[in-house]
Amino acid sequence: GAVVSQHPSWVICKSGTSVKIECRSLDFQATTMFWYRQFPKQSLMLMATSNEGSKATYEQGVEKDKFLINHASLTLSTLTVTSAHPEDSSFYICSARDRGLGAYNEQFFGPGTRLTVL
Amino acid sequence: QKEVEQDPGPLSVPEGAIVSLNCTYSNSAFQYFMWYRQYSRKGPELLMYTYSSGNKEDGRFTAQVDKSSKYISLFIRDSQPSDSATYLCAMIKAAGNKLTFGGGTRVLVKP
Numbered sequence: 001g002a003v004v005s006q007h008p009s010w011v012i013c014k015s016g017t018s019v020k021i022e023c024r025s026l027d028f029q030a031t032t033m034f035w036y037r038q039f040p041k042q043s044l045m046l047m048a049t050s051n052e053g054s055k056a057t058y059e060q061g062v063e064k065d066k067f068l069i070n071h072a073s074l075t076l077s078t079l080t081v082t083s084a085h086p087e088d089s090s091f092y093i094c095s096a097r098d099r100g101l102g103a104y105n106e107q108f109f110g111p112g113t114r115l116t117v118l
Numbered sequence: 119q120k121e122v123e124q125d126p127g128p129l130s131v132p133e134g135a136i137v138s139l140n141c142t143y144s145n146s147a148f149q150y151f152m153w154y155r156q157y158s159r160k161g162p163e164l165l166m167y168t169y170s171s172g173n174k175e176d177g178r179f180t181a182q183v184d185k186s187s188k189y190i191s192l193f194i195r196d197s198q199p200s201d202s203a204t205y206l207c208a209m210i211k212a213a214g215n216k217l218t219f220g221g222g223t224r225v226l227v228k229p
Contacts, residue, residue, distance in 0.1 A: 109161035
């Protein structure tokens with residue numbers, strides 16, 4: 001149980017285009033979803049937290065107009081990288097949790113999406 | 119200074135050896151301590167979590183937390199090549215809070 005999927009698993013796009021990444025909780029309702037970014041050989045950096053039906057809360061230094069997050073349903077959150085540039089190339093990972101699920105409101109991670117901007 | 123420090127490695131051990139990983143942290147408010155394993159180009163998967171101080175064992179894995187020293191450890195016994203991965207420590211101040219990750223340690227178990 002508690003499976004989180006991401007789509008696509010990898011994407012290559014041209015500079016200036018927008019890319020949408022989906023994160024789905026497959027067998028539970030995710031009241032909260034998180035988006036992380038990970039550069040090679042580095043740890044996960046939290047970008048934003050989103051609660052279903054509410055605006056996302058962005059971490060300091062993350063451009064909200066650049067990284068649009070939508071959490072319109074209890075099983076789906078999307079991250080749109082707008083006007084992508086090569087420096088946006090990274091591994092994007094989502095996680096999801098439901099209140100009361102898991103021992104400490106555990107976050108369940110998706111498999112990640114590798115974005116390469118040419 | 120980062121809130122959670124973790125040696126990046128790489129840590130190379132022969133198959134069957136004990137792998138010893140650790141993290142130090144600075145904020146005494148952390149209450150829950152987790153260890154994640156991440157294979158290359160995959161999302162992290164939770165290995166173990168511990169609440170407050172103490173030891174916890176699960177199969178070949180043992181997690182230890184020493185809150186007085188702000189130091190946590192993960193031991194992997196009888197290591198296998200399939201244990202080769204990056205291991206991330208993480209911690210939260212209370213249930214439902216944001217995770218704070220260490221930088222991760224790369225582990226390579228050689229056959």
